[in-house]
Amino acid sequence: MNKVVRITQTGGAEVMQIVDVPVGAPSAGEVLIKHKAVGLNYIDVYFRTGLYKQVLPAGLGMEGAGIVEAVGAGVTQFKVGDRVAYAGGPPGAYAERRIINASVLVKLPEFISFETAAAVMLQGLTVQYLFRRTFKVRPGQTILFHAAAGGVGLLACQWARALGVKMIGTVSNDNKGELAKANGCAHVINYVEEDFVTKVDEITQGKGVPVVYDSIGKDTFLRSLDCLSPLGMMVSFGSSSGAAPDFSLNELSSRGSLFITRPSLMHYTAERSELDLMAAELFAMLEAKKLTVNINQRYALDDVARAHQDLERRKTTGSSILLID
Template structure:
């Protein structure tokens, strides 16, 4: 019987349990997938902690890569033996074997390994919609990417640089600053000793930015707004430091008629054709060498509790995978 990580109550990493699971034949519209690698993402901690509530007991994880073992009735796009990957759910990626709706899966090019696939799908698709759809980065733009040495951050820095942008990024240490700089970040700011809003004003000569990409939330939100030029866009796509408290929307007017959005991957990939187009663009930019996908940490899947502890303690950089 295959195994999976599940949790029966919300809380810290200790609630994650390694359990036997029954995986039936795939239902109509599903494929059965044997994972070769599973992605670790910060959203997994939100599900586990209850910040993003899910029905319990529950599986966990929204990203993986592997081989199709069987297909359900009506599935014509995939066949047993196909290499595939997915990012964005449904929950249950922390597993050796799972069933998943076929419309959430894309074929993985031969040039991309299972480890890269598991490390790039959610983070890479997130970078794609942030840079190409939420705010479409143009040559000559200067952008701020928080957590620049994280999984999304390293991909987004490289991609934004390839698009012709000047990239400012916040990081927590000199080591992470060097890592971000090696991946396209022109101006890494170590937020533990520098005020990033002041540094942004210095770098831009007081002009401010057209966009800020903020996955941190509570601790950075107001200063991020302060980095924007008039009519700039605040893109809040995470809450690593906690949710943003309520605030007076009239501030957006007084600070320069700012825009704010809280995007999520589910809406951007809801249509199958959008998911495939986004994945194709991601595969192209990786295949061209403009964006490098590097796995910086590997854990055994059964050690997911340890991986969560390291992730939340900011002991990881870039992409992390779990190996079944």
Template sequence: MTTMIKAIRLAQNGGPEVMQWVDIPLVEPKANEVLVRNKAVGLNFIDIYFRDGLYPGELPHGLGFEGAGIVEAIGAEVTHLRVGDRVAYGQGPLGAYAQAHCLPADRVVRLPDSISFEEGAAMMLKGLTVQYLFRQTYRLEPGQTILFHAAAGGVGLIACQWARALGVKMIGTTSSAEKAELALSHGAWQTINYKTEDVVQRVRELTEGEMVPVVYDGVGAATWERSLDCLQPRGLMVSYGNASGPVTGVNLGLLAQKGSLYVTRPMIASYVPTQDSMQAAATELFDLVTAGQINISIGQRFSLQDVAQAHHALASGKTTGATVLTID
């Protein structure tokens, strides 16, 4: 008799209403896979991109990349994990929105006992994103000043703390005074309310005209040119997300006009392609968390079957910090 589990599945792309809470078969892991019984699942903007079709997937499919739980079964070739291990993951095939998830073992790392399942689910994709942004895409050095958009979000609050730990002065943009206070309390050096202040002018004032060597922008279309205008000559624009929509129709001549700028559109999979690189990135993140230099801020919790409400909240900018989906 086939064992069934509950999971979120899509039969079509669209709004939050297309997510269905259904029964699916529990699959056995292949030779290089592990089956994780989820204890908590993380919510990210990339989930919305796959739900609405901005990022294409072969329908029907699940959603979610980030979770934490206990290893329930392992494939014959898996050597670094054991049944019963506490683990977390932030990469792999779609399908984390489920009571259990089967995924390649090289995407899964052991979770230290001092880090809860909810913290693990809230930090893997977001924390590994900050790791590759700050330590690989552009390796930050103490004393530098940077601009980071959406500083009070799940990625942003980790970035605030990681920047402080590195001795980097992070200017964070937010949409309200309350979110600005949250970013400052997590380690941002200065904040800019983009709804009431001129971001470029404030960056110019805060840097005494120097501007910044790198901008980290997960917002996308709405902040593209504004971000370019905050860069020093030969600065790097890191466009790593599309919360306001994708950047399209880029005129490369603008990069020349604005100071021979560089631009990159990175994705986490390119920075942690192997088990060793995934483990190294996760270890750096876990060490900062266990040392108390990064606190994982969980601003909202929703039951997994109420994920439509969570998507509404995230898309409308009503969330702060990370959002966790709990499993009954």
């Protein structure tokens, strides 16, 4: 039997149930993984609450790391005993074991622990595509990144510093601000006490920034547009405060012919070759110690409800994981 987290309805943290299900055998193209650690991300909350739709009953969790226990027909890249990690596929990582398509897996180098892999795959690959593909930041640029003390945010602080980019990060309190600075954020704005649009204007001497990375959504969306320089890009890649509001395209033209995009990691990793390249760059950054993963919260699988509550109440900093083994 296999302990997994299931939801039969959407709602609060209480809808998550831990149940035992049989462990099946992988079909063609699939792999059975025994998890060692699983990542906790805000996207998991979106699936639990129903903001992101899925057929119920369903699992939760988008990333994990562990050991291959069995492979299905046609799988040649992986073998039993391989250390692997992933970020993608349908939700279902909150489990002792799971069967998943081999196309989303990558082999895990020995220098990366299972805990680090579970914490960094989704968040690290997210920063990779945000900075290297969605809007390719360049040395000397000043950018705005919301939620700078979260898991994605702290990796973004470090990656921006490594690329010679000055990052303005917003945070909800001074302690988180100090954490963002310690990880390389050039300027920190406590948006609870300061107007971030005014502060960005001061920092950039009225020029604005070429790109805003916004995972907050409703509470920051329109104000983020006000931080952009003409021809700037708004990258809306999350909605922790709720979905971004509807708006008129005139909001873009009136602010200087702005661009806007709503990217998803799964589209960037859809091709195997792209996933391999992205993971290779992420692993190289970790090996060179240009990135350090801040795992500040660890939970047992049985404590998954408390973990979600901590995420939603913004009690967490850095990365959070579920320890399976």
